[in-house]
Amino acid sequence: MINWDKVNYFSPFEFPENTSFAEPQLFYNLGEYRSLIGRKIFPSPARGALARMTGSPSSQHYALGRLSTACDIFCEGTPIQNLLSLIGSKLFNGIGIYLDTTGIDGKPWVMFHVDTRVLNDEPPVLW
Secondary structure, eight states, rough: OGGGGGGSOOOOOSSSOOOGGBBBHHHHHHHHHHHHHHEEEEOOSSSSSSSSSSTTTTSSTSSSSSSSSEEEEEEEHHHHHHHHHHHHTOOOSSEEEEEEEOOSSSSSSEEEEEEEEOOOOOOOOEE
């Protein structure tokens, strides 16, 4: 169960799916990352950006029989600075960057996939 008192800058209503389908640590880390960069972060409003009940069970978004560990986000600021901050923060073990997405204002934005997947002595996954 997510303790929303520990989540800075976000509310459950900002996410496209019910937040009970995702790991609490994901939300705590999103709040920490927002504090770190000092700029707004917007969860993607696209269906499946937080949790998916269909598709590949190997997806970090998959939430059937387990909790999602992933969220797609848009960040204010320069994309390369945000990417470097994501990597340097060590808050996320999977980081993807998508250049072909539309932001919350209907204009092109860079979108980031972030996840808290478990790593077993493996380096973080970047794409």
